[in-house]
Amino acid sequence: MSERRARVWAGIDAGKGHHWAVAVDETGATLWSKKIDNDESAILSALGEILELAEEVHWAVDISGTSSALLLALLAAHGQQAVYVPGRTVNRMSGAYRGEAKTDARDAYVIAETARQRRDFAVIDVPAQLVADLALLTAHRSDLVADRVRLINRLRDVLTSIFPALERAFDYSSHKGALVLLTGYQTPAALRRRGRARLTAWLANRGVRGADAVAATALEAAQAQHTALPGEDVAAQIVASLAAQVLALDDRLKQIDKQIRDTFRGHPQAEIIESLPGMGPILGAEFVVSAGDLSAYADAGHLASAAGLVPVPRDSGRRTGNLHRPKRYSRRLRRVFYMSAQTSIIREGPNRDFYLKKRAEGCKHVQAVIALARRRASVLWALLRDGRVFSSAPPVTQAA
Secondary structure, three states: OOOOOEEEEEEOOOOEEEEEEEOOOOOEEEEEEEEEEHHHHHHHHHHHHHHHEEEEEEEEOOOOOOHHHHHHHHHOOOOOOEOOOHHHHHHHHHEEEEEEEOHHHHHHHHHHHHHHOOOOOOOOOOOOOEEEEEEEEHHHHHHHHHHHHHHHHHHHHHHHOOOHHHHHHHOOOHHHHHHHHHHHHHOHHHHHHOOHHHHHHHHHOOOOOOOOHHHHHHHHHHHHHOOOOOHHHHHHHHHHHHHHHHHHHHHHHHHHHHHHHHHOOOOOHHHHHHHHOOOOHHHHHHHHHOOOOOHHOOOOHHHHHHHOOEEEEEEEEOOOOOOOOOOOOOOOHHHHHHHHHHHHHOOHHHHHHHHHHHHHOOOOOHHHHHHHHHHHHHHHHHHHHHHOOOOOOOOOOOOO
């Protein structure tokens, strides 16, 4: 153990409370194995001990998210780079080693051994401050959107139990006036007592657009039901509370969207990304977070492959040309290209023309959108490579 090696491979099974690190030499023999608390002093102590083992240390982790953020930052601060070994790979590689037990120490050993035998894993880069800010903001926005969907579904379920006609009358996911209505009136009897004129004035005072139409629709639903259902009073209170929560969440989402927009436009390539039709600041921010450094992609095909937009062959023997959807890709990056492609076909232009061309060839809607997303990945990669904004006119070819 006192002899200093030329190279060792350190595998880290990362966790929230603690990590487990294992260092192996060129033969796969374990040189160092220890549990490390997810604390700066403990990580620095373990880092020093592992670096003393060899002249060169290759690091590998199985998590590149929040659990390993402190670990990766400390590695980067000391000039060390780590590669990302996916959990699926660790799980499959575990079957190649003796024994069936699953422990943190065994997982860390498998990670180290996998990194020792393979050289094709992606290097984890600690994001810059702007990218880190966008990652936190977009993740928080996704949580808020999920909370909003849950609240809307709960509101509609409770409202159906006491006033099904009013539940069918509005689309509460996109109609702010209907939500404002529910904060004050949730039962047929209450709406009939208020009357159309006073209800219209009540809605108008709260800034509802088309207050008269909203009041007319609500009263029409109230006239269709004259029976009070069991639990109406308690359910009405719950509906009012849920409607108020959704409205407050909408205000919070507007603030987050503005913060994401302002932060994203501080990125040096924001203007180029936003110039692509269908790519607004929200999707642009998610692209910056999910794609990372563009230099990691040798060509546009690598970027499209990372987004899962390139089919994978599964040929065997005489069976050739058997293409399937890939299983290992960035779901978030794929969503960025898919959603931006779907948005771009709304307006006239080259994106819509390409989509209609694919539909005319017999592709279904989803197939045509994926084909368009693949084409847009190549266009965006070229724009970022050349440092120019999107234009529907092709660039002028210059003589060599």
